[in-house]
Each structure stands twice: as structure tokens, then as C-alpha cells.
Amino acid sequence: MSPNRQNQLPATNEDTSGPYFPIAFGDPALEDLTRFEVGMVGQATGTPIILRGKILDRHGDLAHGAIMEFWQANAKGVYRTPATKDNPDVENWFHGYGRLRSHTGYYEFRTILPGAVAERAPNITITLFSDGISRVVTQMFFEGNDANADDPILQTVGEDAPKLIARHDGRTAKGEEVYLFNIVMAGDGETPFFDDLES
């Protein structure tokens, strides 16, 4: 990670996924991180949650066909990366990466409530791909968490912070905590997105 960017290779341009990202690349195990694989004993520890909401365009219409990718720490606040390979709090049955294609613009993602990483409030990074855009990235937080007040991402967006905080909407009969989080891709009420290439 050199600050000297002059010697760097020019990056390949990002480009739109277009409308035909193969549905065949979907994987049910990436849409529900609370269980690792169908028919197998072994699951993540922590509080199961359902994260659901709408993806909207600048006219308030559902952005159908969007691909969402999720990235989060486990319940103990540890990301599973090459750097944490030997961390005893990494879990075998939780990798923290999810992906789904929202056919209609409504989405539902099942996972574990992430734990807090040092200096951060619990959060999930969301990457969006769709026709018309190449890639946008944001991070969502959970209503009622005391750490939200000091989180550097929520602080940096200032008065837009509520747009990144999912609303708690009760608990299902099965014990899953439900959170509602809408993403507005453009226009009025636009969700703050982040620049991970220039930052």
C-alpha cells in the first residue's frame, strides 16, 4: 500500500454488470449465512437476523435485478480474512460474505448480527452492482446500538447518518431480529455511498 501512486499500473475500468448477470451464479448458501450448507450440522454462533428492504431508483421505482454483496464480521466482531487465520474467534461455519440478486428490487438477507470491531459500531458493508452503474458501496448500521454515536463512518456522513441505520422491526416467532434497510440509489433521500478507490 504505497503512497507513491505514480509507479502503479493503471487499473482496468469498472464497467456495468448490465441486466444479465447470470442468475445461475447464485448460491442459496450465500443468501443465508445463519446456516453453512443445507443438510449439514454446523452453524454460526450469535443472534440470527433478517435484513430486508427495498432498492429504489431516483423515481422511487424498485431497482429490479440488482446484485447485492454483503461483508461483515462474525458475532465476536472478527472478520474472516487471511490476516485473521489464526485468530481463535474466527468461526468455521461463518465466512461473513453474502450475495444475492434481487429480482424485484425487494431483498431479504439472513445472517448473524455482527459484533463490534474495535473503534467501530457493528455494521455490514453492502456492495451494489446493477444495470446502469458499475459498482456502489455503502455500510449499514443497527438501530439502538450505543456505539453508533462514535462510529467514524456515521460521523463522516453527518446529518445523513439516519440513512445508514436500519430500523429494528421486532422479532420473528423463530427468534430472528428483523431490521429494515432501504437503499435509494439516486435523487431525493439518496443513500450515502463511499469511494473505496480514492479514499
Add this chain to the structure above:
Amino acid sequence: MTRQGRLLEIGPTDNTSDQRTPRQLLRLIPEEARASFIPVVPARYASNPHEWDMTRVAPDRPRADGVPIEVTGSVKTQSGAPVRHALLEVWSANHYGRYRHVEDMSGLQLDKNHLGLGRVLTDEDGNYRFLAISPGAYLARPDIGRWRPKHIHISVSGGASRLITQMYFPDEPNNQSDPMAILMGDAFERNIGKPFEPANNDLDEAYRFDIVVGGRNATYFE
């Protein structure tokens, strides 16, 4: 001047781009939050061994119509380090410009022997290779006569950031009018495959497409 994030541009003549492109500047990520933005796609999400040959629907089925091509290249970070074991997800239209996607309503000809998608991994040196049918161009905006030039979609998981890109073909007449190519400007050149003579008689054309994954988040992979 205070540093700012990019303003994403709207592709000319692209209605979906107008509907979905954020209008605000992208926000810069505070240093203490940077690491949290790099997804690590688990290795268990991997390729099937036959998927490198996308010119047929299965190893025991005949080759699809059109021009079979080889696409090969490297995947590197901006500092030049190879990205090993990266997952490439590839999809493209058939010879007639039709995708097998259920939402492709173009009415263009399907080819029963063309699947048009597959997944490959980069090797120990960060290199990849696959076979595909040279995709047809198709009329994306019949109302204004704008075509999408021949292109192959490639998604790369691994390296400094998530990347979805497209490989274009040299000297295609529709390259100049493509909305995304217009936004890329001179940098569009980087997204064009470089032709070379295929070693295998079985193939008509071969292209080299070296991919460089942008971003400073190279921590885990170098």
C-alpha cells in the same frame, strides 16, 4: 483543495444509468474504517472444472455457432502483484447477440449449444484462461439505433476491491457510441482485448486481456 470522492457519471443515452446513478459525490472513507470495506470472497465459492470452456454447454456436447476464441491474461493489483486464486465469473451473449438469461427479451436467436457463462480461477501466478464464443453485438436502443458493441462481462473477486468489468474487441464500429466507453474516454483502450495468434488449431481467434484491480486496499493479498 480538500480531497473529495468521485462523482459518478451518467452514461449518455443510458436510461437505467440516469435512473440509478448516485447524484452526490461519493464520500471518502475515514482511515480507521478502510479495512472494513474489503470483502474476502470465501474460497468455497469456486468453479467447476469444465467451466473454462464456455463454447459448449457441457464437455460432451457440441460447440455453439460462431467464432470460438481463447481469452487469457493476468490479474494483478496496481502495484503489480499477481492476484492468485481469484474467482472470475464470466458471461456473454451468443453469436447472435442473445443471452440465455430469462430476462433477455430481445427476441434474438437462441443457440441450443451456447450457455454463455462460466467461472474460472487464477493460478499460482495470477493467470487465467477460458474459451468463449465471440459474442454478437446487439441493438440496445432500437428507438435511437444504438448498439452495444461485442463484449464479454468479467467479475473479479479477490485483490484490492470487487471489480466487474467488460472486455471489448478492437476496431469494432460500435465501440465509439457505447455509453460506458464514452465515460471511460482514453482509458477505454485498457478494456480492449489484444489479439494474438491462437496456438490451438481448434480456435479461430485469441485475445490477451490483463486485468488490474484498482484501489489501495491491497492489504490481504500482497
